[in-house]
Amino acid sequence: MEANQPHTPPAAAEGLVSVSGLTRQFPVGRSLFRRATSFIHAVDDVSFQLNAGDSLGLVGESGCGKTTVGKLLVKLLEPTSGRITYRLPGLDGAAGQENAPLEASAIIGRQLRTFRRQVQMIFQDPYESMNPRRTIYDTIAEPLAVQGMGTVLDRVDMVSEILMLVGLTPPATFLFRHPHELSGGQRQRVAIARALVVEPAFVVADEPTSMLDVSSRTGIMNLMQQLAHGLGIAYLYVTHDLAVARYMCHRIAVMYLGKIVELAETEELLRNPLHPYTRALLSAVPVPNPEYRREPPSIVGDLTAPIDPPERCRFFDRCPLATHYCRDNPHPAFEEKAPGHWVACYEV
Amino acid sequence: MTASAAVPVLRVVDLSLRYLTRGGEVKAVQDVNFELAQGEALGLVGESGCGKTSVANCLMRLLPDNAQLVAGQVFLDGQDILPLSEDQIREYRWQRIAMVFQAAMNALDPVYKVGQQVVEAIEAHGVEPTLSLARERVAGLFRMVGLDPALMDRYPHEFSGGMRQRAVIAMALACDPRVIIADEPTTALDVIVQDRILRELKGIQQRLHMAIIYISHDIAVVAEVTDRIGVMYAGRLVEYGPTAAVFRAPLHPYTAALMGSFPSIAGEKRVLANLSGEPPNLIDPPSGCPFHPRCLHATDVCRQEIPPRVERGDQWADCWHPLEAAPALEPADNGGT
Numbered sequence: 001m002e003a004n005q006p007h008t009p010p011a012a013a014e015g016l017v018s019v020s021g022l023t024r025q026f027p028v029g030r031s032l033f034r035r036a037t038s039f040i041h042a043v044d045d046v047s048f049q050l051n052a053g054d055s056l057g058l059v060g061e062s063g064c065g066k067t068t069v070g071k072l073l074v075k076l077l078e079p080t081s082g083r084i085t086y087r088l089p090g091l092d093g094a095a096g097q098e099n100a101p102l103e104a105s106a107i108i109g110r111q112l113r114t115f116r117r118q119v120q121m122i123f124q125d126p127y128e129s130m131n132p133r134r135t136i137y138d139t140i141a142e143p144l145a146v147q148g149m150g151t152v153l154d155r156v157d158m159v160s161e162i163l164m165l166v167g168l169t170p171p172a173t174f175l176f177r178h179p180h181e182l183s184g185g186q187r188q189r190v191a192i193a194r195a196l197v198v199e200p201a202f203v204v205a206d207e208p209t210s211m212l213d214v215s216s217r218t219g220i221m222n223l224m225q226q227l228a229h230g231l232g233i234a235y236l237y238v239t240h241d242l243a244v245a246r247y248m249c250h251r252i253a254v255m256y257l258g259k260i261v262e263l264a265e266t267e268e269l270l271r272n273p274l275h276p277y278t279r280a281l282l283s284a285v286p287v288p289n290p291e292y293r294r295e296p297p298s299i300v301g302d303l304t305a306p307i308d309p310p311e312r313c314r315f316f317d318r319c320p321l322a323t324h325y326c327r328d329n330p331h332p333a334f335e336e337k338a339p340g341h342w343v344a345c346y347e348v
Numbered sequence: 349m350t351a352s353a354a355v356p357v358l359r360v361v362d363l364s365l366r367y368l369t370r371g372g373e374v375k376a377v378q379d380v381n382f383e384l385a386q387g388e389a390l391g392l393v394g395e396s397g398c399g400k401t402s403v404a405n406c407l408m409r410l411l412p413d414n415a416q417l418v419a420g421q422v423f424l425d426g427q428d429i430l431p432l433s434e435d436q437i438r439e440y441r442w443q444r445i446a447m448v449f450q451a452a453m454n455a456l457d458p459v460y461k462v463g464q465q466v467v468e469a470i471e472a473h474g475v476e477p478t479l480s481l482a483r484e485r486v487a488g489l490f491r492m493v494g495l496d497p498a499l500m501d502r503y504p505h506e507f508s509g510g511m512r513q514r515a516v517i518a519m520a521l522a523c524d525p526r527v528i529i530a531d532e533p534t535t536a537l538d539v540i541v542q543d544r545i546l547r548e549l550k551g552i553q554q555r556l557h558m559a560i561i562y563i564s565h566d567i568a569v570v571a572e573v574t575d576r577i578g579v580m581y582a583g584r585l586v587e588y589g590p591t592a593a594v595f596r597a598p599l600h601p602y603t604a605a606l607m608g609s610f611p612s613i614a615g616e617k618r619v620l621a622n623l624s625g626e627p628p629n630l631i632d633p634p635s636g637c638p639f640h641p642r643c644l645h646a647t648d649v650c651r652q653e654i655p656p657r658v659e660r661g662d663q664w665a666d667c668w669h670p671l672e673a674a675p676a677l678e679p680a681d682n683g684g685t
Binding site: 061062183185213214215216217218219221222240241242243244246247267270280281282283284285286287288289290291292294296297299302303 | 395396508510538539540541542543546547565566567568569571572591592595596605606607609610611612613614615617620621622623624625626627
């Protein structure tokens with residue numbers, strides 16, 4: 001996973017999940033009698049790739065489009081344009097060709113059910129992502145029933161086994177409890193169990209620790225890593241917290257107003273941030289060491305919404321490096337400035 | 349560190365508070381003691397339900413009906429405010445001690461203009477004799493917190509999250525308080541906005557020489573903006589001392605666990621400590637040291653008896669087996685970003 005894997009460009013059509021030119025717009029101000037004339041460019045021309053067992057952190061401020069990318073990848077939303085292709089077990093593209101990439105838009109009918117098994121999502125809020133009337137067993141066994149995995153009797157064992165894996169032991173004491181009887185950390189463990197019980201190949205985790213206390217947060221972070229590593233699951237970890245992303249992910253992609261502006265291996269990104277937005281973001285993160293001195297981030301203005309944004313670089317208005325060239329040209333291309341280190345900026 | 353010999357503007361002595369609930373008495377705050385000097389910044393940290401917001405509510409005398417003060421005194425400029433009547437407390441609240449609330453959206457009334465709400469606070473306390481002077485004062489406050497005074501006549505929904513938080517800070521500053529309590533002032537904000545607001549709050553605090561209490565679960569924020577830190581666990585203050593000393597060498601195993609479980613983008617990547625278990629139920633807290641069920645160093649004496657206070661310089665902790673001075677945290681490299 002770490003060393004010898006070549007870093008293929010994000011647009012190459014291989015890997016477990018490949019995203020190229022992914023775009024999603026939401027209409028603003030549409031009403032019954034009026035077509036929308038403006039659009040929020042929530043995700044705009046995003047490309048990246050994830051290999052089996054890989055982990056990518058998608059980091060950015062609220063409204064940058066990171067959750068939308070997550071939802072697009074699990075097909076909770078359809079893209080406006082662009083391609084997502086998957087190479088998932090049991091899902092073959094061209095007929096007869098084993099492990100050929102399959103386009104997201106072509107996944108329908110019976111294949112969609114297989115897709116829903118192979119690709120799972122863990123949501124932010126464990127208080128809202130579970131039905132309060134159903135027991136923990138019901139919650140975790142439901143995807144097994146939908147996928148037709150195991151007999152009814154087998155499922156008790158399967159659920160017990162996954163509860164052990166996520167650290168809810170002894171399982172017998174948790175099986176028939178309801179969500180309100182569990183703490184936030186325990187509920188998030190149930191959410192992880194529900195996602196992993198069907199043995200997916202790819203998981204999107206949307207801020208799974210942001211609602212938790214420090215101590216349960218570490219437990220959940222360590223658990224997710226161990227399980228993903230042990231079961232060979234690739235994941236996209238959506239978070240606003242760079243420090244958490246550092247611990248969870250091999251690579252980090254930084255998003256700003258719908259665009260990925262920088263993508264690199266985690267330590268490389270932290271040590272050698274190239275994009276001025278990444279630099280600003282990094283210098284704004286508080287450090288739990290009173291002797292550490294940070295420089296204030298060199299960034300002006302406030303975050304806006306990308307409603308019909310101009311062609312030029314999205315970061316232009318706030319950028320400390322912006323030039324006339326940046327003003328007069330379209331958004332910079334996403335280029336590999338160093339091996340495996342991708343940046344969208346004219347000035348670096 | 350700021351002058352610790354100065355006369356404390358705030359002194360909390362043996363404060364204990366419980367909530368009467370159907371399930372029983374929740375011992376939310378137990379035997380909390382600390383002092384705050386003029387111009388000093390204190391951070392109160394701990395997990396949800398450890399009592400940090402309850403302490404703040406005691407200091408503001410903003411307690412729900414089912415809260416019961418068991419014991420203790422809160423001296424503000426030498427006056428114990430706990431026995432004061434509701435009329436008398438009004439002279440202290442907002443004028444001597446003010447609070448920046450956690451959810452800025454809920455602290456502002458959506459149907460009134462933001463400036464008007466601050467003007468009302470000023471008028472209610474008779475700080476300025478006329479309306480035009482009050483408005484002028486609000487304009488000054490807006491400028492101080494980095495808001496355009498032209499925004500005074502806007503409504504809260506027209507403000508972004510960061511702007512609302514600034515408006516709530518302006519409101520807290522309206523009557524020139526000596527002490528400000530900031531309860532998770534930046535928790536809902538993005539890091540860049542958080543950074544700006546913390547820098548501004550720190551600047552204002554130093555310029556006006558106010559005392560401030562930051563309440564936060566985010567020890568990184570507290571590390572950066574405070575002179576002293578108090579770590580709370582299960583309603584008790586378990587460790588207290590100068591922020592730098594506590595971070596360099598925590599005495600209490602809970603403090604060390606809290607710090608060790610916090611990820612950082614600076615310094616070497618280290619293994620995050622896993623603090624197993626859950627905070628105790630405060631209706632029936634554990635005997636002896638409240639942390640013993642989760643503590644790696646716990647022995648029989650911890651289970652049976654309340655731990656003694658150990659001191660190291662200005663730093664203290666309540667623990668039977670305090671940690672050695674060897675640094676529990678790798679010193680982060682200080683080369684900047």
